[in-house]
Amino acid sequence: MTEEDILILIKENVIQGRVTQDDEGLEEGMVGQPGVSELTRKALTQKINPKDIIKKGLTKGMDVVGQKFEAKEYYIPDMLASAEAVGAAMEILEPHLAKSGIKPKGKIIVATVKGDLHDIGKNIVSILLRGAGYTVKDLGNDAAPQAIVAAVREENPQFVGLSALLTSTMMNMRDTIQALTESGLRDKVKVLIGGAPVSEEFAQDIGADGYGADGFDAVRIVESLNSSEDN
Amino acid sequence: MARQGILVEPYQRLKLEQVEQIHRASLAILTNPGILCFNRNAAEIFGDYGAEVLPIEQGNAACCLLKIPGKLISDAVQAAPKVVKLGARDENNCLILDGGEPRVRFASGSEANNWLDVDVETFVSKRDPCMEIDIPMFRVEKGTVDRLARAAHLCEHLDSWDSFLRTVNIQDDDITEDNKDVNKFFASLNNTTKHVMSGLTELSQLGNVIKMAQIIAGGEDRLRENSIISFITCTVKSPLQLVDDTTQKAIEIAKRGIPLVISSSPQGGSTAPIREEGMVAQINAEILVGIALSQLVNKGTPVLYGSVPVRADMVNLYDSYGVPEFNQYNIDCVQMARYYGLPCYSTGGVSDVKVPGIQASVERLFSHILVTLAGPQYIHYAFGLLERTNTFCPVQAVLDDAHIDMVKRFVRQPTVTADRISESLEQIKRVMGTSHKLYVRFVRSALRSGEIAPPYPFGAKDMVDETLFRAREKMEEILSLPPLHIAGEVVDKVFQEVPGLLTRLRNG
Numbered sequence: 001m002t003e004e005d006i007l008i009l010i011k012e013n014v015i016q017g018r019v020t021q022d023d024e025g026l027e028e029g030m031v032g033q034p035g036v037s038e039l040t041r042k043a044l045t046q047k048i049n050p051k052d053i054i055k056k057g058l059t060k061g062m063d064v065v066g067q068k069f070e071a072k073e074y075y076i077p078d079m080l081a082s083a084e085a086v087g088a089a090m091e092i093l094e095p096h097l098a099k100s101g102i103k104p105k106g107k108i109i110v111a112t113v114k115g116d117l118h119d120i121g122k123n124i125v126s127i128l129l130r131g132a133g134y135t136v137k138d139l140g141n142d143a144a145p146q147a148i149v150a151a152v153r154e155e156n157p158q159f160v161g162l163s164a165l166l167t168s169t170m171m172n173m174r175d176t177i178q179a180l181t182e183s184g185l186r187d188k189v190k191v192l193i194g195g196a197p198v199s200e201e202f203a204q205d206i207g208a209d210g211y212g213a214d215g216f217d218a219v220r221i222v223e224s225l226n227s228s229e230d231n
Numbered sequence: 232m233a234r235q236g237i238l239v240e241p242y243q244r245l246k247l248e249q250v251e252q253i254h255r256a257s258l259a260i261l262t263n264p265g266i267l268c269f270n271r272n273a274a275e276i277f278g279d280y281g282a283e284v285l286p287i288e289q290g291n292a293a294c295c296l297l298k299i300p301g302k303l304i305s306d307a308v309q310a311a312p313k314v315v316k317l318g319a320r321d322e323n324n325c326l327i328l329d330g331g332e333p334r335v336r337f338a339s340g341s342e343a344n345n346w347l348d349v350d351v352e353t354f355v356s357k358r359d360p361c362m363e364i365d366i367p368m369f370r371v372e373k374g375t376v377d378r379l380a381r382a383a384h385l386c387e388h389l390d391s392w393d394s395f396l397r398t399v400n401i402q403d404d405d406i407t408e409d410n411k412d413v414n415k416f417f418a419s420l421n422n423t424t425k426h427v428m429s430g431l432t433e434l435s436q437l438g439n440v441i442k443m444a445q446i447i448a449g450g451e452d453r454l455r456e457n458s459i460i461s462f463i464t465c466t467v468k469s470p471l472q473l474v475d476d477t478t479q480k481a482i483e484i485a486k487r488g489i490p491l492v493i494s495s496s497p498q499g500g501s502t503a504p505i506r507e508e509g510m511v512a513q514i515n516a517e518i519l520v521g522i523a524l525s526q527l528v529n530k531g532t533p534v535l536y537g538s539v540p541v542r543a544d545m546v547n548l549y550d551s552y553g554v555p556e557f558n559q560y561n562i563d564c565v566q567m568a569r570y571y572g573l574p575c576y577s578t579g580g581v582s583d584v585k586v587p588g589i590q591a592s593v594e595r596l597f598s599h600i601l602v603t604l605a606g607p608q609y610i611h612y613a614f615g616l617l618e619r620t621n622t623f624c625p626v627q628a629v630l631d632d633a634h635i636d637m638v639k640r641f642v643r644q645p646t647v648t649a650d651r652i653s654e655s656l657e658q659i660k661r662v663m664g665t666s667h668k669l670y671v672r673f674v675r676s677a678l679r680s681g682e683i684a685p686p687y688p689f690g691a692k693d694m695v696d697e698t699l700f701r702a703r704e705k706m707e708e709i710l711s712l713p714p715l716h717i718a719g720e721v722v723d724k725v726f727q728e729v730p731g732l733l734t735r736l737r738n739g
Contacts, residue, residue, distance in 0.1 A: 077678065127669075
């Protein structure tokens, strides 16, 4: 298989939202054919530059997915499946990026705050951010402020994403931001919040840097803050 | 190919023993007290087959009391076909109604006098003049032939609307008793390729309506194979009176072999007992008499068991469709029809209120769900009817189409099989192996195959209920599509051979 063939297949499988060979695509009869994970490994074996894998395979695929989503041809599950495929490929590529001189797009720590076990929203945000090329460190749920502070100190991310579903736990977002401030880390990260009970007003009230109404909004905000950081 | 409707696992409100008790009670009613008959031909027919015919004084009208033996009724009803085909201009839209199969189709009704349009007006808050809100405003118009055509056009494009039963009473200045039938049938047939059903206003027009249907269907034999029209006759005025006019219509339609609904619509509390068992015993007797008559006139006449029982509103004695008893009566009647193996023309989806809104949605959804669960072969009144049955609102019909789709999705047969369980177990294992623990990727094929319901099509995003506005937009979108008219040369032939058609209908 030529380099071009592999990159086209990666792109096509991103569009189909297939992580592995066991996944169904949107078209019939795809189970058993290599998915994005297998194809990415094959590309590395064939010494294809990771930069090309990202640009000509993964990103091109996601561009098509985005267009289909805008055109209402794709639904949220399709977008998530494709983002998951890209995220899986990025994980495989991660050790090779530095060697190829590719600077990671950014690192984000995500967590559902202390006392809250609801992580669906946070997981969706993680998939979409990985699909957008970010490195995501997921601290899971019921994450205490001090655990988040420790992770920020260790991982040195640009962003922290906090999630809560309950009105009784949303105040722990404020505590987490306070803990970051007290530990002297607040100025080093942008804190974004999301979840059913919170709002833009609440974000401002507790001193967060942004509020995402849904997963796509979260990615938009991260992208926008990231580009302003670059500038 | 025929329209499939939705096959249900029927909800059985009555036990078999109770069904049989009601059956026996109905037959008992027909021998004592018997049924009054104002139609001489029907009295003679029943008399010829062994009924006791007792002339009685009943005002100025010629009347007799029929005491009909149970065996006569049972044998005649037994002769009725168990499967009735309702044809359609597009045969893919025909309906095969099998009395032994609880497969439900949905149709409109019911010659309402009013047509309700929904307009949008913007209002400004007195408290905050910067605040504006759009409010639906309702405009009552009279039913016209043009509006009937629009309703048929709407029916063509709404997927859950399986058969067009004339929605409005056409009251144009140039419509008379003599030309009403041909114009209402033509306006309907020329705007939908689905089955068209209607009552007959004037018996003298039966021949013209059938001639029109024959031309459109492609000839006499084709109409027999694919009856694109059918008739409804309410032979009985409750309680227990065979009416001269409608009974004669039933006799004449039966002679022609055109599919026929024999319906009765007693009102529990005024023209029928209010209690379930009394109501159902009476309406069943009334319907069985009509069906028996149709078979005695012409054995094998395709008939539907037409049950339209309602309850009286105790405030004003109007019909009330929103009460729970309405559903009980109707479900029981579906079971009675099934007991005889006859296709059932049932009733659901009407509301008592004059305008679309919360009350309308609650009342009509209540019966849409419950009556559908009973498994009648044909539910009429299911689209757009308000103010009991006095008003037809096309925007409401668009809403009903979406709501019936939801009901159909709910009542469909479960899909639990060993293979599907294995697939699910595999999915669960795979998802548990991921960090995100989400099943969303497995939704995709179900989303595209139509296996799972789409979002509510008229949902609002903000703090304003936009349902009616969105339904209205959909209605306008549909009505902007070109109607699927009958071919020009066929229309020419219809206009040459059928008298009374309005020239302005020629263009659709």
